[in-house]
Amino acid sequence: MxxxxxxxxxxxxxxxxxxxxxxxxxxxxxxxxxxxxxxxxxxxxxxxxxxxxxxxxxxxxxxxxxxxxxxxxxxxxxxxxxxxxxxxxxxxxxxxxxxxxxxxxxxxxxxxxxxxxxxxxxxxxxxxxxxxxxxxxxxxxxxxxxxxxxxxxxxxxxxxxxxxxxxxxxxxxxxxxxxxxxxxxxxxxxxxxxxxxxxxxxxxxxxxxxxxxxxxxxxTPPAELSLLIGWTGSPASTSHLVDKIALAKTERQADYQNFLKASKACLEDMVAGFRTNNLQQIQAELRHNRALLQELADFSHVAIETPVLQKMGTLAEEAGGAAKTSGAGGGDCGIVIIDRAIDTTSLFEKWRDNQIERLNLAVHLVD
CATH class of the missing domain: 3.30.230.10 (Ribosomal Protein S5; domain 2)
Incomplete structure (x- = not known):
């Protein structure tokens, strides 16, 4: 126990x-x-x-x-x-x-x-x-x-x-x-x-x-995996966004079911990447998941990825990372998975120039 x-x-x-x-x-x-x-x-x-x-x-x-x-x-x-x-x-x-x-x-x-x-x-x-x-x-x-x-x-x-x-x-x-x-x-x-x-x-x-x-x-993440977190300065209401998606689930049933099926396959492939210590596979599926969420946003008319989150992701991809929104989107945080060998100094400077605050947080392991 x-x-x-x-x-x-x-x-x-x-x-x-x-x-x-x-x-x-x-x-x-x-x-x-x-x-x-x-x-x-x-x-x-x-x-x-x-x-x-x-x-x-x-x-x-x-x-x-x-x-x-x-x-x-x-x-x-x-x-x-x-x-x-x-x-x-x-x-x-x-x-x-x-x-x-x-x-x-x-x-x-x-x-x-x-x-x-x-x-x-x-x-x-x-x-x-x-x-x-x-x-x-x-x-x-x-x-x-x-x-x-x-x-x-x-x-x-x-x-x-x-x-x-x-x-x-x-x-x-x-x-x-x-x-x-x-x-x-x-x-x-x-x-x-x-x-x-x-x-x-x-x-x-x-x-x-x-x-x-x-x-x-x-x-257990691959040893070379580094998780970066950026905050956009605009808090989001998760319950409000989830309610909007629930409406789209009813009105666009076929699109929603396709999203669920694709998300499940994407996440299963990403979990497999963790099990085999494959950083590239994890990054590829993170990008795939970002694209799926954008498709969901398009047919549900919910702004999951705000312009600031989109800019944050673009800058991270240019630096060699894979990026997406975290959680319901609409503001709050974006995350980046990147090889820890990559120098991120320039990336963080560009984030600051675009009013994106880096949250210097680490993963917590329960004792």
Whole structure:
């Protein structure tokens, strides 16, 4: 059993979870069983918990003015504040405490503090998956607080349910990246099956069984692979873009099915490149995936690749790298896979000249 990576001393429990970036497979991955490649990054959401007596609190350094204070009425948490930005934290608490009660644990009152370095100090939103990371970190911290031992598979499932209860859609691949770390090949579970099965099982039973179509494979990149990340300065709304694609899925069914089929083949070839340490194959399929996303953008009328992201990619290709948008697109980040032997000094200068900020992040491996 993999014990959760949690620190505790003097009654204070601290857990952290990394942010993520999608490498390839966006949009298709929301469909059951369709693959994507995702990477965890060395920027984190940290959650700390300390037992309290009379009242509890949920405090975020990023949202000091919206701190929450609560009391218990039986096993229910009762809040003073009705309007708050902490939906994912609250959902994680609800699910984890439900799991704790089923395990025979007595619920307590506590102070829960959240700190994130997934966004910049001046509030820039990089699109690194903060909602998933805070969900995972909250579940990890509470499991340690209530002395619940979860495997990574169980942690993923519990956090995925909590996140899905708030978001209502998505692939939950960002949850997998925050739990497992490193590079992963991911295929989403059948969300309809989960909706139908949840009322028939306890959480303990649900976390113990295999979930249809779910697949999480840790990948080892070729030694010469270097991942570069550029931020365009324009935050994107993933849920808004996904909603637009959902409309196109209905109106352009044949085109959408062709996109899914091509994306699946592309990602399977890219995963094969990781398994055989073939950087050129990985780069070729990254370019292929970029082209497929452009086709999706064309028939859905969704601006996945903004002019700045397009410029970022063009400059990277001229330097010998393979580039594309990361995630839903429409802004946020672009990624480049390049041979680490190539001098990228000139590339970064050109990025700066075009208002593209290099994010000096590294891949995070879970201990």
């Amino acid at each position: 993999n014990k959760l990576n949690v620190k505790g001393s003097d009654g204070l429990i601290t857990a952290k979870a990394p942010g993520k970036l999608y490498i390839a497979g966006e949009y298709a991955v929301v469909e059951t069983g369709f693959p994507a490649i995702i990477v965890a990054l060395n920027q984190f959401v940290t959650v700390s918990i300390e037992e309290s007596r009379e009242y509890g609190s949920i405090v975020s350094k990023q949202y000091q003015e919206n701190s929450l204070y609560w009391q218990r009425q039986g096993d229910e948490m009762v809040f003073d504040n009705r309007d708050n930005p902490f939906h994912y934290i609250l959902s994680a608490i609800k699910l984890t405490e439900q799991y704790a009660r089923q395990a025979g644990k007595k619920l307590s009152i506590y102070h829960l503090r959240v700190n994130s370095d997934l966004d910049s100090a001046d509030g820039k939103k990089y699109g690194l998956g903060s909602s998933a990371a805070v969900t995972v970190a909250t579940v990890k911290a509470l499991c340690a607080f209530y002395k619940l031992e979860l495997t990574n598979d169980q942690l993923y499932k519990l956090a995925a349910i909590a996140h899905l209860d708030v978001q209502g859609n998505g692939s939950l691949g960002d949850i997998a990246a925050s739990v497992y770390g490193g590079w992963i090949a991911y295929r989403s579970f059948d969300k309809q099956w989960l909706a139908e099965t949840r009322p028939t099982m306890t959480l303990n039973e649900l976390l113990a069984i295999p979930w249809p179509s779910l697949s999480i494979e840790l990948l």
